[in-house]
Amino acid sequence: MxxxxxxxxxxxxxxxxxxxxxxxxxxxxxxxxxxxxxxxxxxxxxxxxxxxxxxxxxxxxxxxxxxxxxxxxxxxxxxxxxxxxxxxxxxxxxxxxxxxxxxxxxxxxxxxxxxxxxxxxxxxxxxxxxxxxxxxxxxxxxxxxxxxxxxxxxxxxxxxxxxxxxxxxxxxxxxxxxxxxxxIGSRRYNVQYRSGGGHSWAHFGRYNPAFALAAAADRLADIRVPRSPRTSYNVGVVQGGETVNAIPALAQMDIDLRSESPGQLDSLDEDVREIIERGHKRELGRRSGGALDPIVNRIGERPxxxxxxxxxxxxxxxxxxxxxxxxxxxxxxxxxxxxxxxxxxxxxxxxxxxxxxxxxxxxxxxxxxxxxxxxxxxxxxxxxxxxx
Ligand SMILES: [Zn+2]
Structure with missing residues (x-):
């Protein structure tokens, strides 16, 4: 047959x-x-x-x-x-x-x-x-x-x-x-740092979402993941801002997390969520006024x-x-x-x-x-x- x-x-x-x-x-x-x-x-x-x-x-x-x-x-x-x-x-x-x-x-x-x-x-x-x-x-x-x-x-x-x-x-x-x-399990997030915006000169010193995003992305890049079970992360899309002389109302990035091990994925997920929050706090600590809370949207999850x-x-x-x-x-x-x-x-x-x-x-x-x-x-x- x-x-x-x-x-x-x-x-x-x-x-x-x-x-x-x-x-x-x-x-x-x-x-x-x-x-x-x-x-x-x-x-x-x-x-x-x-x-x-x-x-x-x-x-x-x-x-x-x-x-x-x-x-x-x-x-x-x-x-x-x-x-x-x-x-x-x-x-x-x-x-x-x-x-x-x-x-x-x-x-x-x-x-x-x-x-x-x-x-x-x-x-x-x-x-x-x-x-x-x-x-x-x-x-x-x-x-x-x-x-x-x-x-x-x-x-x-x-x-x-x-x-x-x-x-x-x-x-x-x-x-x-x-x-x-x-x-391979994966989780995907869209992370949004937000502010009331403002003029780059007149409102200098207010919370800037681009700096919050950059602080978080820089810390993300330092995460150490095991080779086995193989685990990875990626910032795939970065967007935001209106023009060069304005504080952005929004800066956002899409993040992809993957692991062969559900436990590793959970722990990576926890680290990433903490880093997202720390990026926000870092920028809050450097400026005064204008900040809105970051938003984390889950845009994908594969068990x-x-x-x-x-x-x-x-x-x-x-x-x-x-x-x-x-x-x-x-x-x-x-x-x-x-x-x-x-x-x-x-x-x-x-x-x-x-x-x-x-x-x-x-x-x-x-x-x-x-x-x-x-x-x-x-x-x-x-x-x-x-x-x-
Ligand atoms: Zn296929």
Whole structure:
């Protein structure tokens, strides 16, 4: 039955291109969702879309505690971005017209996650021919990327169906030998220092939000974080002020905090909140008048967590990779699996296979060579898990 992945390789590639060319910015996934829903209906599955737009395909005679196979619908690109796929030999519009190399397909989103979605559909078609099929359901999620903040996966794991799942596999990375069993948690804040403003000369000496922000940012830069568990912070956006000769009414920055360890993320979070307050106090201590309290808005939160290396799901992944002569590696990433792990459902992210790179940029490309091996890996995992 695994032969289908090779004999259907051209059809799989054409479907991947079709999916890629249906634009699906985060929050605007409905056209692509409709395509995926129709493909799953044609397999005889019971398909519906939930309130947020996730496409969910179940069996009429499904078993309890399903195994969930998933991929996300959305891409990081806006609606203005062309998503036409450039084929081998064609002039590449994403690289100043230079010819696309043999076997490569170039387009924003061609791998992340058109390759994940087509893998899910191809595996569903193959599994439907087996008696184990009734143990597996399929979910194409909305809002995985950036601003989406795992919106679709979170919603799914708030439902009875999601919480009843015994395992969750999302197809969402490029490394054929890797199992993502560790979800990197992240928190994002928009920090606003504010004042009543004023003239740079006439009101000199009043609280200046730009100095408060600078004091805080400088202290942030001094935070020491462990290499393991890997932890990071970033000031990504700094904005504010009206003109050169006015005290700014507002100075703001967006901060991104990440860690492989939920405990580390909590302690980094505490340090950062204290530093934000200290930046304010520092400036208060230097000036008189004009200050307003800083505002901290949370603009993102992804729960972190780990599916243990000795869990049945990770062990099934290892066996499947070894059966395909790949040496398993456990790695950390931030995917829909984070939301599953936070809900207590064992979860991993597996590879869409082939070769690919430059995800989240317009120079993204995909080469389907050996893709079938990664599709077999995931199918083996599902068959293995369905038996237990
Ligand atoms: Zn992705």
């Amino acid at each position: 695994f032969d289908h992945f090779d004999t259907d390789a051209d059809a799989i590639l054409e479907e991947q291109i079709r999916i890629c060319e249906i634009a699906a910015p985060t929050g605007q996934e409905s056209a692509r969702g409709a395509y995926v829903a129709e493909a799953l209906v044609s397999l005889g599955l019971d398909v519906h879309q939930d309130q947020v737009g996730n496409v969910i395909a179940e069996h009429a005679l499904g078993a309890g505690h399903p195994i969930v196979l998933s991929a996300h619908l959305d891409t990081v690109f806006g609606p203005e971005q062309s998503v036409r796929v450039a084929r081998p030999g064609e002039g590449n519009p994403y690289r100043a017209g230079e010819p696309v190399p043999a076997d490569e397909y170039h387009a924003p989103g061609i791998s992340d996650a058109a390759a994940g979605l087509v893998a899910m559909l191809s595996i569903a078609r193959t599994l439907q021919r087996t008696p184990q099929a009734s143990h597996v359901i399929y979910v194409a999620t909305v809002g995985e990327e950036g601003r989406g903040d795992l919106r679709g996966a979170r919603h799914f794991f708030e439902s009875d169906l999601g919480r009843s799942a015994r395992a969750f596999i999302t197809i969402d990375h490029s490394d054929p030998a890797a199992i993502v069993n560790s979800g 972190g967590g780990v599916t243990p290396a000795d869990s049945p799901l990770v062990l099934a992944g290892r066996r499947a990779l070894e059966a395909e002569e790949l040496k398993p590696r456990l790695i950390a990433a931030s995917t829909d699996a984070n939301a599953a792990i936070a809900a207590g459902v064992p979860a991993v992210a597996m590879s869409w296979g082939g070769r690919s790179d430059n995800q989240h940029s317009v120079r993204e490309w995909f080469d389907p060579t050996d893709r079938s091996r990664s599709l077999r890996v995931i199918t083996r995992m599902l068959l293995d898990l369905a038996q237990t």
